[in-house]
Amino acid sequence: xxxxxxxxxxxxGCVHDASSEVSRKVMALVARLRLVQSQLSDESVxxxxxxxxxxxxxxLQSIASGDREEFLKELMGAFPTADGAxxxxxxxxxxxxxQTKVVEVVKPRELTFEEMVDxxxxxxxxxxxxxKAKAAxxxxxxxVAPAGGGAGLSEAQVSKLRDKLAFGxxxxxxxxxxxxxxxxxxxxxxxxxxxxxxxxxxxxxPNSPLRRNGTLQRFLRDYVTGKGELAxxxxxxxxxxxxxxxxxAVVSSIGQAGTAFGEKYVSQLSPGAIEDGIGxxxxxxxxxxxxxxYKLRAGSLDRQAIDGEITQAIARFVEDWMKKAGL
Numbered sequence: 001x002x003x004x005x006x007x008x009x010x011x012x013g014c015v016h017d018a019s020s021e022v023s024r025k026v027m028a029l030v031a032r033l034r035l036v037q038s039q040l041s042d043e044s045v046x047x048x049x050x051x052x053x054x055x056x057x058x059x060l061q062s063i064a065s066g067d068r069e070e071f072l073k074e075l076m077g078a079f080p081t082a083d084g085a086x087x088x089x090x091x092x093x094x095x096x097x098x099q100t101k102v103v104e105v106v107k108p109r110e111l112t113f114e115e116m117v118d119x120x121x122x123x124x125x126x127x128x129x130x131x132k133a134k135a136a137x138x139x140x141x142x143x144v145a146p147a148g149g150g151a152g153l154s155e156a157q158v159s160k161l162r163d164k165l166a167f168g169x170x171x172x173x174x175x176x177x178x179x180x181x182x183x184x185x186x187x188x189x190x191x192x193x194x195x196x197x198x199x200x201x202x203x204x205x206p207n208s209p210l211r212r213n214g215t216l217q218r219f220l221r222d223y224v225t226g227k228g229e230l231a232x233x234x235x236x237x238x239x240x241x242x243x244x245x246x247x248x249a250v251v252s253s254i255g256q257a258g259t260a261f262g263e264k265y266v267s268q269l270s271p272g273a274i275e276d277g278i279g280x281x282x283x284x285x286x287x288x289x290x291x292x293x294y295k296l297r298a299g300s301l302d303r304q305a306i307d308g309e310i311t312q313a314i315a316r317f318v319e320d321w322m323k324k325a326g327l
Contacts, residue, residue: 257313
């Protein structure tokens with residue numbers, strides 16, 4: 001067999017640079033194809049085509065994907081014709097197979113839908129939060145994801161948000177905005193937690209057995225990082241509910257404490273209450289006796305005492321509230 005058919009071309013054809021790794025692999029494959037051709041010279045064109053195809057496929061596995069197009073183009077350039085099966089069966093078969101391989105690399109096969117989805121899932125796992133947000137917005141704009149950017153939220157999560165926020169028809173939560181809002185709500189909840197429990201333990205009821213179980217920040221951190229038990233929200237859900245009830249109790253107690261102190265004040269220091277405690281006498285001035293009674297009763301009232309009365313009223317109200325709530 002002439003080297004002009006299966007060997008690299010001379011100066012007038014495609015020249016292979018022996019210093020090039022790709023070119024060296026091309027020359028090695030050409031030599032293997034020539035050997036296969038000589039061994040199968042008595043076989044049909046289809047048999048030779050199948051064997052040559054196998055040789056080329058195996059050789060491609062050792063070529064980097066970025067070099068395959070160059071590799072196959074050089075390999076195809078080693079053959080003078082790709083349609084010479086009628087004149088030279090071996091050269092025609094090798095040329096046809098080589099040309100087919102070049103087309104396969106230059107024009108990759110179309111991916112199936114499942115392969116595209118698998119590729120997207122893989123890339124999603126490698127993406128940054130900013131890239132995910134942009135991708136979700138792009139998918140939403142194109143109609144692939146639900147309008148509003150609900151991608152990234154489960155159906156159960158969307159359902160809960162819909163119930164809590166009373167979504168209108170067709171409205172969907174934006175996952176990126178939900179995440180951004182969560183950060184703000186964490187900050188708000190932790191601020192309330194520190195304020196309410198701090199005021200309770202330092203000012204309102206320092207000796208009360210009612211105490212928080214730990215900072216809300218710790219519960220939130222353990223939950224979002226998966227350290228806590230996740231079923232039913234884990235320990236964070238009861239703590240959030242407990243904080244809510246505690247905040248409601250403290251705020252509600254303000255009005256109740258004022259009412260309780262007012263009732264006590266009126267029952268002890270109102271003119272009617274003092275007069276009822278004095279009674280009538282023909283030998284004494286009732287007004288003078290009332291004034292003496294007032295000074296006696298009011299003598300125990302000062303700023304500190306008033307503050308203590310109101311604080312105790314608040315503490316009693318809050319403790320009763322939390323007991324009724326089972327917290």
